Amino acid sequence: MSSVAEPRVLIAGASGFAGAIAARLVDRHPFFALGPVTSRSDAGRRLDELYPHHRVTATLEQLDLERLDDVEAAIVAYPHGASAPVAAALRERGVRVVDLSADFRLRDQAVYEATYVPHEAPQLLPDAVYGLTELYRDAIRDAGLVANPGCFPTAALLALAPLARAGLIADVVVDAKTGVSGAGRAPSETTHFVSIAENVRPYKVGAHRHTPEIDQELAVLGAPVATTFVPHLVPLDQGELVSCYVTPPEPVGQAALDELYRAAYASEPFVDVVPVPPGVRDVRETNYCALHARVDPRSGMVLVFAAIDNLWKGTSSQAVQNLNLMFGRPETEGLV
Amino acid sequence: MSSVAEPRVLIAGASGFAGAIAARLVDRHPFFALGPVTSRSDAGRRLDELYPHHRVTATLEQLDLERLDDVEAAIVAYPHGASAPVAAALRERGVRVVDLSADFRLRDQAVYEATYVPHEAPQLLPDAVYGLTELYRDAIRDAGLVANPGCFPTAALLALAPLARAGLIADVVVDAKTGVSGAGRAPSETTHFVSIAENVRPYKVGAHRHTPEIDQELAVLGAPVATTFVPHLVPLDQGELVSCYVTPPEPVGQAALDELYRAAYASEPFVDVVPVPPGVRDVRETNYCALHARVDPRSGMVLVFAAIDNLWKGTSSQAVQNLNLMFGRPETEGLV
Amino acid sequence: MSSVAEPRVLIAGASGFAGAIAARLVDRHPFFALGPVTSRSDAGRRLDELYPHHRVTATLEQLDLERLDDVEAAIVAYPHGASAPVAAALRERGVRVVDLSADFRLRDQAVYEATYVPHEAPQLLPDAVYGLTELYRDAIRDAGLVANPGCFPTAALLALAPLARAGLIADVVVDAKTGVSGAGRAPSETTHFVSIAENVRPYKVGAHRHTPEIDQELAVLGAPVATTFVPHLVPLDQGELVSCYVTPPEPVGQAALDELYRAAYASEPFVDVVPVPPGVRDVRETNYCALHARVDPRSGMVLVFAAIDNLWKGTSSQAVQNLNLMFGRPETEGLV
């Protein structure tokens, strides 16, 4: 197996929203080549039949682990639980994996199993690298298995990392607003147009499974807190805004806050610290995260707003950003 | 001037979103009769030309304070600053007024003037009654001038009143999501469809003028806090959800919380304590507020969600609810 | 069985969008009382759990034809094919039926069976009255079984009836735009928010089953044409606009056209001939149809636009309008 040119990338679960975007990004990537695109439900259909906009003409097939000889990498877009065994099988065959599910995000198997289901490949947990690129860039370069973060943790951690590292988070509320594509392609009462249109509502209050993931990483960054996290569904398809309300242990000034964020992200290609609070429209269908931090003058709380596209930086384009690192490519290749 | 039947109600500023709904509600009201409907910008046009859906056939005219002989009440839907002198003139003529602007909401003239503009009728401040019906019902019955609350304070205070009265608010964050009709009928970059569609963004961060109003009333209720309040624009026309994150001074149990809210609103005709977090769609074009309170099991914070229609309970139907009280009518008349 | 007061109305299939609105309208109706509300899929749940906005507190149950002693009327909101046997059983028990399905709309059994499925109660076809109120008002008063029209035929026939009766339709194209609620409550790829948002697309091109219904009634009115009918899905929940392009057999003048429509609908309580082309927002959640007719000055074609709410005048409120007639009530009762 060599990488002279165009390593082929398998997309497992390419018929879902995230997998399809991954396939599109790899298909148009200057360096990678699109390998098999697989689907358990739609094998035999062309991907552009499901997603005309992506214009990927490959035909979906069933995943066949015995026919991966020239596949060097994989993006696995399976539901949690289903992903772990596939990722394990791919790793055994030497394929480098970016897993979009939650299966390898939580380092503590017990926390994973309390949050999700029994883990089917716990032996891989020690080697999995958490794939929030801006936080784990160096480890990702050499990783065999990258656990791509959840969309909410991606936005929340980019918003909060500078404060956490500076010891400025005593307590935090994360109020998130997300488009409905985050609920996936499966039709349901939740994803019915009539349920979403002209509506805004909180969901999974006090129980969203991204919360332990946020807390795990905040602790690593130096803020061992129990985040209060509430997501809300809003009537749009793609896009996610997190509004973070941080109680600092001591008063913070606006100038210091500005410098903290400027310094943290000055050299990041995909994080923009913007002069006014961002809207999700600003980053639609991009790998960018737009951030804005502000001290509330009345209460002294620190407010941080982060906007991403939940399916791009929140999922699939971040996977490609990680693949770029894993194969020694410029981090922005195929993404700008 | 007598009230044998059908007191006539002037709607001043009926060409705006709120004034037009007020005109519609009064026009169909079993007890009140629609008096003059006035507009500074659209005099001469029929109201149903501007708002076909409301089906009010009255013609807009210029406000003429000399021709109000048979008008017993008025709903004034003017911008802040413009409202005070008109309300004063109406009071001088014995007309009972529900004012939809901010001009009489803040009891402290200095706070008003720091937040808005110099006050043109401060002599009326002592007699104005804050028109959040559920909190000031008795005073409203006898009031000559009711200061109808802001839409955000309406939802936030209904959400927080039980906690405030019980001494359970040490600190509070209010993250609000609102439809764009709250920005009014005037076309602007903010209200352009393309600015709102596929977007979610915070606005007036740390500076929204409803914040002092919320704090004033929380203090009255027993919670003298500096609320952190951030509104967000979401892509819908009418509807408002406030998500309140309360740090209690001591741990609160879910059972006690449930009982607190049940007891507080058991006899309220327009406040529903609902078993799941509400969506704004549930209360669209109604005078209802749907509430849900929950202890976050991880952080111990108390979460309260309140959904209203910003133009109805948040503005115009609450004005009619108040008019009902002022004229000794059943509070729900014309509203269910 | 007597009608001293408040005849009870069964709503069969009340968990769907149309049935739920029918339940709401009957529940609030001054004359009728809400009888059993039934559902095959959601029996045991309260209706306001499914549809908080409608505020109907009745509990859904399985339909039990043996327990209908005090039911005098029924609105049957079943899919085509499923409705016929239920309607037949209800008629046998003397219950007057408004059927929302297609089962009794087409007079010719062969046309029905070519369009839908084998007919399970063809014996009722001769007595069924087509329930477009404005066209069949007198027959509806005495009907035992009313076949409520499809939403597209409702709008198209109200738009075209004056022209058809005047012999002014040589050929006609009906281009319809509808909100997604017309596709029903069942989640599917079609009704997924992401399929509808930021999209417009034609569907069932050349094959929509409302076409024979339109043609049947146009022939009755005097225009035996083969209508070209194409519906389009647009990103809104409720509302329907039909744009009709009529080739007249001879040139028509605007003044004559205006008079034709004015005269046709001058005394109709729910049809408004409006001075500018209507939008569906104008009639949202009402029983009104807004109409506008115009001669295209360049081509000489006659353009007629009709806006309705597909679930109200297009379905459930028209059913109540018919019930009003069947029970000798004012036609507008409970609907304005």
Add this chain to the structure above:
Amino acid sequence: MSSVAEPRVLIAGASGFAGAIAARLVDRHPFFALGPVTSRSDAGRRLDELYPHHRVTATLEQLDLERLDDVEAAIVAYPHGASAPVAAALRERGVRVVDLSADFRLRDQAVYEATYVPHEAPQLLPDAVYGLTELYRDAIRDAGLVANPGCFPTAALLALAPLARAGLIADVVVDAKTGVSGAGRAPSETTHFVSIAENVRPYKVGAHRHTPEIDQELAVLGAPVATTFVPHLVPLDQGELVSCYVTPPEPVGQAALDELYRAAYASEPFVDVVPVPPGVRDVRETNYCALHARVDPRSGMVLVFAAIDNLWKGTSSQAVQNLNLMFGRPETEGLV
């Protein structure tokens, strides 16, 4: 003036929706370089302040015709009437122009003036090339002044050209549905979110100024008809669907129709003849037009549906497609 590398392209009127997209496409183009970006209303602001999503960092300036020495081409995004004198001035300086306005689309000055305003540069009309790339490719290569088509004519003419050339259009109705961005960036009652949301309505019935443009080009193609054209506003930002209803002079079979369209567009890089009726979402933010033609089996009419992005293929990306031709570049450069 030479073109050794990267000819600089002026964008005049870059603060509007169309001009900003043109600036973005040129800014990222492999061959062209972004020259001055000008604005009459927003000079001094950075373009990414107005349009964060486009990520163009250039600063808007006032147009200065004396400082264009190294500008080789211009895209002029001015309103009709305002564009002609600017285009003339640019042509005098040897700049090759793609004009997005209507000023040079109508060959007959009298028709232009009857439709728009007095023409300020009629001397340029004989040399202007109509910029529907697929119809005028060869002439565009050598053109000094390209009159970029209107968005509706772009979609309608691509839909109808094969039929027109084959002599198959005896009469035609074009029913168009467009997102609100077509109305431009200026805030107005029309573009207010609340006017558009939950609404669909026809506008400029019988009077839209794109109609003479469609007819002019249909005549050139061999179909001298008076098109009946009605546009409708639908609640989305970008996207346009035209539904064309063609009465053929003689019956057309589906197989012949399929072959007609296949042959017409087999080698076109940006026109896709698709197997099912397209949605506008399929082509969002692309230069593609998706087409589908169908014989209505009942009426014999030929139905053709075309979906484009009104701001891309309908305006700005087609301008870049034309620039590519004018400078001898691959037609798809910078557009796929």
